[in-house]
Amino acid sequence: MTPLGTVLFIAGFSKVLCICDRNNGPVGEPECVRLNGYNGKQWATCLTDDYIQSNSFGTIKCEDRQTKYCYYQCMVELHGMNDGLVTQDCSCNELTKHNISIQTDLPSWCLSPSLDDCRWIGECLQKRYRCTGYLGKSDAMEFTQKVCQAYSFHYQRFSLEGGKWLNGVRKCLQSKLVPFLRPWMKATCNTINLRALQSQYQCLNVPGIGLSSICNITSEDRWSLFWTLHEIIEDNAINYYSLFNLLTAILSCEKHMYKPDTLELMKYQVNQKRFFSNMFEPTEYDKYDISKKVTKFISREMKWQETGISYYAFVEGLPVQTMTNNVIWNVSIIITSKSKYDFNDQKFVPQNLSEEVRQILERIQRKDIPNTTNRLTFEYFYVCESFNCSQPLKSEEIYNQKTSAESIATAVTYLAYVGGIVILIIIAGVAIKRFNTNRLSQNRNQTNFIVITRVKI
Numbered sequence: 001m002t003p004l005g006t007v008l009f010i011a012g013f014s015k016v017l018c019i020c021d022r023n024n025g026p027v028g029e030p031e032c033v034r035l036n037g038y039n040g041k042q043w044a045t046c047l048t049d050d051y052i053q054s055n056s057f058g059t060i061k062c063e064d065r066q067t068k069y070c071y072y073q074c075m076v077e078l079h080g081m082n083d084g085l086v087t088q089d090c091s092c093n094e095l096t097k098h099n100i101s102i103q104t105d106l107p108s109w110c111l112s113p114s115l116d117d118c119r120w121i122g123e124c125l126q127k128r129y130r131c132t133g134y135l136g137k138s139d140a141m142e143f144t145q146k147v148c149q150a151y152s153f154h155y156q157r158f159s160l161e162g163g164k165w166l167n168g169v170r171k172c173l174q175s176k177l178v179p180f181l182r183p184w185m186k187a188t189c190n191t192i193n194l195r196a197l198q199s200q201y202q203c204l205n206v207p208g209i210g211l212s213s214i215c216n217i218t219s220e221d222r223w224s225l226f227w228t229l230h231e232i233i234e235d236n237a238i239n240y241y242s243l244f245n246l247l248t249a250i251l252s253c254e255k256h257m258y259k260p261d262t263l264e265l266m267k268y269q270v271n272q273k274r275f276f277s278n279m280f281e282p283t284e285y286d287k288y289d290i291s292k293k294v295t296k297f298i299s300r301e302m303k304w305q306e307t308g309i310s311y312y313a314f315v316e317g318l319p320v321q322t323m324t325n326n327v328i329w330n331v332s333i334i335i336t337s338k339s340k341y342d343f344n345d346q347k348f349v350p351q352n353l354s355e356e357v358r359q360i361l362e363r364i365q366r367k368d369i370p371n372t373t374n375r376l377t378f379e380y381f382y383v384c385e386s387f388n389c390s391q392p393l394k395s396e397e398i399y400n401q402k403t404s405a406e407s408i409a410t411a412v413t414y415l416a417y418v419g420g421i422v423i424l425i426i427i428a429g430v431a432i433k434r435f436n437t438n439r440l441s442q443n444r445n446q447t448n449f450i451v452i453t454r455v456k457i
Helices: 049-055 074-079 119-129 139-157 160-175 189-205 219-232 237-251 284-302 353-365 395-400 404-419 421-437
Strands: 008-010 030-034 041-048 060-062 069-073 263-272 309-315 327-337 376-384 451-456
Touching: 030 069, 041 049, 041 074, 049 060, 049 069, 049 160, 060 069, 069 074, 119 139, 119 189, 139 160, 139 189, 139 219, 139 237, 160 189, 160 219, 189 237, 219 237, 219 309, 237 284, 237 309, 263 284, 263 353, 284 309, 284 327, 284 353, 284 376, 327 353, 353 376
Parallel strands: 008 060
Antiparallel strands: 030 041, 041 069, 263 327, 263 376, 309 327, 376 451
């Protein structure tokens, strides 16, 4: 199959009774057609030229430029392919043609939406599939809706380029779900969730032709979207995975995986007690569950909700099963001040994140924070300069290695001994200022050093 890369005109169909009138539609009318370049018949839908261009970001349009409606083939709308083997989800024949029924309880605009606002998910897709409520909740659908609302409510707070990118993202995410309203589509809420999740990374990275990629907008735009969404979506496994898709896209843009100064990154090595001897094969839900337990415990101890600190945890790498059948997890926690990135709530004042990390470290060392909770044992804690915090120093290296501040203090003491108390005061002042300015013990230009503190709990 050949992916679409240039403008493609929807060709007329031979030996087909075309019900799709160029001026009147009707929109949503299906037809089973055979087209040149494809191996088999496929469904095509009578849609507006505006929708076809919006769905394809301007790469596809009706062949007759004077027409308002034309047929849009399934293989292009669903898979972006203009030739090759017709897949099962698009395939049709004379028998299936007479066994489909057109949805009549939806307004016609649902079938050919402009996607310029956020109504389509709630008024069209959810009405058709009713993926809400217990045992029927489509959380990936909720994530798509929240991305759309983030643009509608806060677009003026993003940069010009960031706003264009986010508008493209919301259209891209919704357009991937529009085919579920076609009369031949037999989907479930799980199918919709899967489709939504699979399209997230693509739409977040490059939402459409001619639009910026996520790496071409500002770091502040990227993190503002992440934390704004984090605070408004429901806490569940699918939304956790959706946010992780966004985080993965963001981290692909950070040079040398360095974090902004407006974030702090902590990592925990956690031992999870298990009562079964079978081989442990982690699922996405397991990753969500362990992340939630760790952050719930730490945030409660540090009162992050009350002080205005946002936090997100994720599992890094694969867990390791021990000889005693316990499981070792590496859990990363990112924290930031709500007042910096969260556009939803501005009642909190900025927080000193460096001080917050220092307090966590002190409380761990004083054993004010328990190291065991809910069958979890916290074995190591370390603070990172980079998201690529994969080679922590050994415990003895932490204890024996002098930090920059300690080295400066040693030099100051020696000079004071030689030159007197006046020199001590002057150099100590310089040393303190330098240490406060360069809180981390390694220069940012060096990409291999990533851990500044690691403590055995």
